Amino acid sequence: MQRLTAIFPLGLLLVACVDASGDSASTTDADDTSAGTSTGADAPEVTYWRDIKTVLDAKCVGCHSPGNLAPFSLESYADASAVASALPGSIMAGTMPPWPPDAACGTYLHDRSLAEADQETLLKWVELGAPEGDPADAPPAPPAPEEIEFDIELALPEPYTPTIAPDEYRCFLLPWPEDQETFITALSVTPGERQIVHHVIAFAIPPDQVADYQALDDADADPGYLCYGGPGGQQSGGRVPWIGAWVPGGDPGDMPEGTGIKVQPGSLVAVQMHYHTYPGARPDQSRIQIRTAASVDKVAAMMPFTNPAWVQGSEPMLIPAGEPRVVHNFAADVSNYLPLLFPDGDFQAGDSFMVHAAALHMHTRGVRGSLGLTGGQSTCLLDIPRWDFNWQGSYQLTQPVTVRPGDELRIECEWDNTAANQPVENGVLQQPRDILWGEGTGDEMCLGILYVTGV
Template sequence: MRPLPARAALIAVTCLVAGSAPAASQDYYADIRPILVENCVRCHSDDGIAWSMEDAESAYERSARIARAVSNQQMPPWLAEPGHQDYVGDLSLDEATLAVVRDWAAADFPKGDPRPDPAPPMMHHAAFAPDLSLDVLPDDGYLPDQSATDEYRCFVVDWSADESGYVTGFRAVPGNRNVAHHVVVHAVDPAMVDRFRELDAEEDGAGYRCFGGALPDRLGDRAVRAAYEERYPDGVRELDRSNFWLAHWAPGMDGHVFPEGTGIRVEPGTGLVVQMHYYSSTAPGEKDVDTRLDFMVAETVERPAFHLAQTRGDWLASKRSGTMVIPSGTKQTFEMADDLGNLVGYIAYLTQVPQDRIQALEIHSANLHMHSFGHSGEITLTHDTGRVETLLSVPRWDLGWQRDFTFTAPKLIDREALEGTRLGVRCTFENDTDDTVYGGYGSMEEMCFNFSYIAVQEAPATDPPTEGRK
C-alpha cells in the first residue's frame, strides 16, 4: 500500500498570482519580490503553513525552488483546468506571469538592489464580520499522530446558536498553521449528533480518524461495520445521510463570504463534525491549540442555499456491491448524474422552501472529491436542451488541494427546465499498488463526489402554482 502524499514539500509556493507584466529584465527585488508579498506572505509567514517568506533574503535563497514549482505549474495549488469557467479567486498563472518567472530563472536569478517591501494585502474578506465563534479542540489541544505524514482527525462540536439561522460566511483560524493543512466542516442533523459523539467516545484520544469525510475510518472495516449495524441496522447509511458539507478552509482562504443574499440554514441542536487535516513532518512534537471557527449568521436570507453532495451510495460499500473496483495496475473511470427535476422534494426539505414555490436554482460552485488514488475528474451540467457544459475539469488530481470552485456568475436553471437537466460527476482512478482498491470510507479506499453550493430562488407566496410543477 502506498502512503498518503506529504504536503509540506509542495506548499513551498502557494502564490505568484497572475497580473505582473514582463519587464525588460527581471530581478528578484524589483519584479519577483512584489509578487511574493502580494500573493504569498499571507500563507508563507512566520505563523504560516510552511517556510516563511517574510524575510526577503531567506526567501531569495530558495529562488530555484520557487521558479521550478511555478514553471512546472505545480504551484500555486489550483486544480481547475482553464478554458471552461471563470472562478472567484482564481490562483492560476497567465502566460505573462509565467514568462516573468521563467525569464528570471533563465538569467540565473538576478537579485537586484534591496528595497522596502510593498504593503501586504488585507488578509480577510472586507465584508467578513463574524457573529459566532466556536472552539474546536480540547483545552490542552491535539498532538497529531507523530508516526504518520498525514492525519485526518474529526472533532464533534456543538452549534451553540439558540435559534434557527443561516450561515452566510465562514472563516477557520487554525491554532498552529505549522501542522494544520485544511479544515472541512460537516453539519449533522440534531437527531444524529449523539450517534457521532458515541463514535468519538469509542476511539482513543480526542476525536477520531476520518479520512473520507465525517464518518470514522474504522467503519470501512467489514467487521467493525457489521458490529455497528448490529446495534443500529442500516446505521452507516443513516450516518452518511445525516450530515452535509457546510464549509471549508484551505491556506489563503481567510474570511469566505457566501454569494450575496444566500445562506445555509442551521437548526438549534445541530452538531458540527470538523475534519482537520494535519501533517507533522515539518513540525514534529508541535500541538494544534486554540483552533476556532468563525461564522457569519443571518436570521433570514433572500435565497436559501444548500450543498448538494453527489455520489452513488453503493460505491461506498463496494467490497459488498462490486460497483467501484479498481484492480491492481489499472486505471478505471466511474460516473453518475442527478436529474435536478428529481431532487425538488429533497431541496424543499433542506431549504424549507415549499416545492410549488421553487422558481429557479442557482448553481454557484463545484467541488470534486476523491482519495489518494484519484487521477482526474470532471463535473458537468447537461442542460435540458442537450447542451453539455463543463463546470470543472481537474486533469491532475491532488487530494491536498481540494476546494470549492465558485463561479463568478452562477448557473441559473429555471423551474421549467429542471426536469431533464443533469448535474454529473466523473472520476478516474489509477491503482499503482499490488492490491485491489474498492470504493468505501477508509483511507485506502476510494470515493467519487461532487459538492455544489446551490441557492433557491423562491416565488412569492401569492403566486399560483405554475402548470406542471411538482
C-alpha cells in the same frame, strides 16, 4: 467556504516549489551589480522589488511565510532569493501555487494560479540571478480586503497533538450555540498550530443525528475521533451538510452575497482537522469563526451528487487491482432531489436552481475528475485534470449557472490502481487490490458537491 474556494476543503505538507538544494539558475561575476540596486542602463530587466514581490505576496506568501505549513518562506527578498533556483520546476509543472481546476472548463473567484505573464516574469528573474533592485521601485500595495465581522467563535475542546504520521484526520464535535434557526454566511479558521494544519472542513450535524456522532467521539479515548473522507456516522454514511472549509493561504470565507446555510438549534458542528504530523509537533487548538444572519435572500445548501447504486453496492463502482485507467461516470436530472436538501419547503420538485460553486472528492488513487451539465445544456462546472487528494477545494464560479428540469448533472472520475499509484497506510506501502466505494482510507469515492440556491 473560504469564499467557497478552499478545500475540502478534504493533504500532505505544502511541498516546496521543488527541491531547494541545487545551484543558482545563473551566476554573475563580482563586478555585476544586477543583484543590488543598480539604476540606469545597468538596471536588470526584472527585479524583486519592482516585479516579483507583488506576485509572491499575492500567490505564495499566504502559505510560504514563517510559522505556516510550507517548508520555507517567500516573505522577504532574502527568503525568496535563497530558494530562487528551486522555483522554476514547480512553476513550469504548474504544481505551485496549488490550483487544480482547468481554466478551459470555467473561471472561478480567488484564482491562485499564476498567469502566463507572471510565470515568465518569475522565470526571467531566476535566470538573471534573482536581482533585488531598488525598494523604491515597489508598486503600491493593493488595498487590504474588507474585514469580515464574525459573531461566533468555536474552539476545539482541548489542545490536541496528532500522532499518526504522515497525516492524521481527526474530527471534533462542537456544540452549536444558537437557540434559534440561523444562517451561516461566512466561515473562517484560525489554526492553533499552522505548521501541522493542512485543511479544515466543518459539517452541520442535525439534531436527530447528534447521538450517532457523539457515540463515535465517546468510543475514542483521545479527544475527538479518527475520521477520513467525511465525519463518519452510521445514519448518514458520513454525508451530512457541509458548512465551510479552509486551507492555508485561502481567502476569508464569505459565501455568495445574500445566501446562507441554515443550521437548526440543537445541532453539532463536526470539524474535520487534517493534520500533517511531524516529530516534535506542538499541540493544536484551532478556532472556527462564523458569521450568521437571522435571514437571507436565498437559502443555500451543499448538494452531494453521485450514483446511489455505487454507494448501495447494487451497481458496484469496481476499480480492479492493477488497472492503470478505470473510469466511472453517472448522469441524472436532480431537480426532483431538491426537496430532500431543503425540507422546509424552500423548493418544490422540478424547480430550477442555481449552482454557485462546485467541488469534487475522490481518495488517493484518483487521477482525474469532472462535473458538468448535459441534456438540456452542455456546461462544464469543474474539471480537475490532475487529481491530488491533498489539494481538494470548492471553487466559486464567477457567474452562477442556472440548472433547469431536463438538465442532467454528470460526474466522471478516473483512477490508477497499479502498483505505482498506491498510498502508504500506517507506514506500509499498499499493494493493488480490488477497490469499491467506501469511507475508509483504502476505499474510493466519486462524489460531486455543489453549493446551490433557488433562482
